[in-house]
Amino acid sequence: MTTMLAETSAQTVSMEAVTKTYGDVRALDGITWTFPRGGFTAVMGPSGSGKSTFLHCASGLDRPSSGTVRIGGVDIGRLSEAKRTRLRRERIGFVFQSFNLVPSMDVEQNILLPLQLGGMKPDRAWLDEVVRRVGLADRVRHRPAELSGGQQQRVALARALVTRPDVVFADEPTGALDPRTAREVMALLREVVDMTGQTLVLVTHDPAAAAWADSVLFLSRGRIVDELAAPSPAAIANRWESL
Numbered sequence: 213m214t215t216m217l218a219e220t221s222a223q224t225v226s227m228e229a230v231t232k233t234y235g236d237v238r239a240l241d242g243i244t245w246t247f248p249r250g251g252f253t254a255v256m257g258p259s260g261s262g263k264s265t266f267l268h269c270a271s272g273l274d275r276p277s278s279g280t281v282r283i284g285g286v287d288i289g290r291l292s293e294a295k296r297t298r299l300r301r302e303r304i305g306f307v308f309q310s311f312n313l314v315p316s317m318d319v320e321q322n323i324l325l326p327l328q329l330g331g332m333k334p335d336r337a338w339l340d341e342v343v344r345r346v347g348l349a350d351r352v353r354h355r356p357a358e359l360s361g362g363q364q365q366r367v368a369l370a371r372a373l374v375t376r377p378d379v380v381f382a383d384e385p386t387g388a389l390d391p392r393t394a395r396e397v398m399a400l401l402r403e404v405v406d407m408t409g410q411t412l413v414l415v416t417h418d419p420a421a422a423a424w425a426d427s428v429l430f431l432s433r434g435r436i437v438d439e440l441a442a443p444s445p446a447a448i449a450n451r452w453e454s455l
């Protein structure tokens with residue numbers, strides 16, 4: 213087996229005293245956190261605890277109301293919207309519950325889309341490596357509609373990895389999959405972290421999915437209230453109950 217640690221980014225995302233308010237609502241209330249490089253972190257919390265807001269701010273989709281978010285060492289609060297978009301495209305990968313593939317494009321075209329949008333040149337060797345790693349080498353000319361849900365999510369993962377991002381954010385990536393396919397996708401995410409040193413952040417409601425992570429952050433009312441390292445599904449469910 214090959215490892216590609218040398219090819220991963222030196223930077224991750226760090227947040228310092230981050231708040232986000234919507235009118236009177238304090239959706240994030242003083243978040244300070246740096247995602248460990250090469251680590252797999254799950255973020256959990258009850259409905260309304262601020263998970264989506266956390267994901268949006270940490271990934272540069274949105275700007276905090278106060279505090280600092282650094283992506284690859286760059287303070288996103290100081291960037292124009294256009295520059296933040298560019299930084300996000302180059303430094304962050306996304307995987308969503310709904311896959312978000314372009315139906316008219318084949319697998320390879322979908323995977324290459326972030327490079328195309330950013331005017332970046334594909335690295336053929338890395339593309340082949342990513343496609344092989346997610347198990348799609350014999351599917352590159354298929355369209356999304358010709359693939360199972362699990363395969364479509366693998367395409368989305370390959371698309372997230374193709375730019376060699378600092379951090380991949382996965383938002384309920386198994387939410388649309390049956391339990392067996394969900395386990396396969398989680399096992400693949402774990403393998404990608406272990407084999408490539410990719411930093412990964414998973415936002416999920418599902419203790420079984422979160423248990424694949426190195427550690428779980430628990431959000432409540434916009435704050436990080438706990439971290440569980442090397443968590444079992446039972447320990448996660450237990451902590452969840454008391455939030």
Ligand SMILES: Nc1ncnc2c1ncn2[C@@H]1O[C@H](COP(=O)(O)OP(=O)(O)OP(=O)(O)O)[C@@H](O)[C@H]1O
Binds near residue numbers: 237257262263264
């Ligand atoms: N655009 C917005 N405008 C106003 N209030 C918002 C907005 N986005 C989020 N909020 C509020 O901020 C708080 C945190 O919401 P957020 O969506 O981050 O929580 P969540 O943990 O992701 O919830 P869920 O699990 O239900 O998706 C909630 O009180 C929510 O109503």
